[in-house]
Amino acid sequence: MNTTTYLPHFPTTASLPPSALHLIDQISHNFNKIPGSAIILRYIRSSYQDDPIRSLVELFLVIFAIRYLLAPAYSTKKVKNVPLTEEEIDDLVDDWAPESLVEGETEFERLVAERGPVLTGAAGPRVKLAGSGKTVVNLGSYNHYNFADNADLKAKAIQTIRTYGVGPCSPPGFYGTQDVHMKSEADIAAHLGMPACIIYAQSFSTISSMLPAFSKRGDVIVADKACNFPIRKGLQISRSSVRWYEHNDMEDLERVLAKVVKEGQGKPLTRRFIVTEGLFECVGDLVDLPKLVELKMKYKFRIILDETWSYGVLGRTGRGVTEHLNVDPLNVDMIVGGLAGALASGGGFCASSREVVEHQRLSAAAYTYSAALPALLATTASETVALLQENPQHILTLRENIKAMRAQLDPRSEWVRCTSHPDNPVLILVLKDQHIADRNLTLQDQEAILQDCVDEALNNGVLVTRLKSMPAPLGASGKDMQKEWRPRPGLKVCVTTGLSRKEIEGAGRGVRHAVTSVMKGKKWQRVGG
């Protein structure tokens, strides 16, 4: 191919000096030597096609691509490198004093640990203290039906250990599931009247890993402000948007639900849940389930009900809030409960539809990654569920004892009142508002007063404890704590059927007198103004 062919295209060819013509010749000759140059030339020639604008567009694209290809890479993340000299770095490192991983023990915590009683033997209704050797009444364990002293249950547990060993040592999805687990799941599902049930190995981690299995970032959870610590952990792990409503305030709940629905209009649909407790761990009162179901239906939410403290306690046969308030359990989408309390076993469960249960077998972290419940606890749970169903007398006796205990405390004591529901065997006693205002008591003061009450009650021969179920969030300042809902400091009195009515009344008197003597004592008189 001769280069001169192209030259006539340029009108000024003739006017160029011979040296320039020679240079052009030279360049085109060299260009022709590059392999593939003929193709490029043909491409360019045919692409021109007497359409300069289109060719310009293409040329522009090519230039843009070349510029893009040659540009140096950079990060869009903000890099906060501050230029510091070596000396400054060394000084900063020397000056840095790391905060301790665990805060040191406070004076109050040290006192509590020092005064804490040590028991010898089983934690039955009467326990023997190490040291003094004194026998006291135990109102500090969730041994509500005194199943801890039941010889039949013990014999069956021992028999199970002989057959199955102490623990399955494997997650349920691997080889941890045994026939007894499946039987317990079926027993609890049948007891509650739900289609299916899944058993977790720990009561605490049941709801805190079941919540994140269903609710993800972007989903909405409306939760009661008084929800217990495991629920809070679950909400935190789930990364969902959490809205709070005032404790047990159904009007406030409706306001929040309506707001969520309004905000969600026109946006992609997300999963929406209402999370609340049956009997509240930190307050002791009961949820208004019929109203909750009505609101759920109206605003199209799902209910996750934590019955850890109400399953096995409320209802004629211990089915919990649904039986107590005559609500069809199928209206509650997920019922979460604990087997570690009244049922004298261990672990927790979630009862729901078959799909919801099967979903958790692969997506709930505590089920997938924790070793399964020991077989003896699974059989114990089955047994105690059967005992409650077959013999409602257990529950009736417990109610009698609760009534006897309350009679000694709530209306009688001029210092404390009970925030628990009348059928709740865990009586939470808080100081009356009037005394708190009169003496100007801070939360710390109240905790200290109640600790003194606990100690005084032990002197009177009754072992009770304080409400300690809500540790402060890590790194929370005083200001944060004022904004956050905090449970009121309270005494916890756990009623059991292992004591006669007389003994219960005596123990109640002991607690009442302990509170009175502490509140009348010199130590707490000075606070006030």
Add this chain to the structure above:
Amino acid sequence: MASHAPPPLVVQNAEKKIGLAAEQDKERNRRRRRSSSLMYQEPPESLEQQSDQAVNPNLNAQWVNAKGAWMIHPILIALLKILYDILPGMSQETSWTLTNATYMAGSYLMFHYVRGVPFEFNAGAYDNLNMWEQIDNGDQYTPAKKFLLAVPICLFLISTHYTHYDLTYFMVNFLATVAVVVPKLPALHRMRFAFFNHEPDTVDGR
């Protein structure tokens, strides 16, 4: 507990420097925000989201740097071309234009339309970002991004060539190409048209 004595002067200076840098950073952020109602920039991730993003490598975007990930583009294009060629009554011009349009549509869908990660890897921490913004952790002008921009441009040049520069075909091919090239521009990183997109919730669980 740290001592209560004031830190040495050098330390104070260094701390002042760090504080100044943070201040400048804040200033820059403020200026970058647009008040226009039509367009907004996806806000930076919260600390919680960042930590969730860092938990796992982003498997959704990582594969573009894997072996064979570049090769699949020419292979897919060739397969598309063969597929359209074997349809009876198909002219070369239509076949090339369809190949081009199909590739561009697929690439737009994959890199710019779909957001988030289809699997449960990072607890939804990437839910607000499309795949182009996830690639290489949002860095610009990385080899993978250069390759992914060069492929549609080359395909466009080839297909316009084989459609013999007919104006209609040219316009179809050109618009298809622009649709995938423009969202790749660094200037449009994390930009959203408010008309199509609601501003995402920023409330995080606690």
